[in-house]
Amino acid sequence: MAKKSSVEPALKTIAGIKFAIIPLSQYVELLKAQDKLEKAGLGRLKLERRARGFIERHPAIASFFADRVNSQSLSQAHEECEIAFGANMTPSISAIGRYWQSLRVKAALARLEAA
Secondary structure, three states: OOOOOOOOOEEEEEOOEEEEEOOHHHHHHHHHHHHHHHHHOHHHOOOOOOOOOHHHHOHHHHHHHHOOOOOOOHHHHHHHHHHHHOHHHOOOHHHHHHHHHHHHHHHHHHHHHHO
């Protein structure tokens, strides 16, 4: 195993571009670690948060459906949303179902944490 160095990288700006200058031994370690990740298939992992869905991006619509979870059928809620917000702003029935499922999961987790 390579010896870890406590040398801080030097920061330089060349032609308006910032560079970190590190010892060659640390650069070699970095390349080896990157190679290991690629071989393990971990180099392609996304570390980003999943994009929020249509309903979550529109608070009024999210509130509308949150008020109706477990009290209406999907088709009833879909129809009422079309009347209230128009067809343009009405998500699909499957999107409503996914949103309701996420609300149910969050509620169940909250009950478990409270117990």
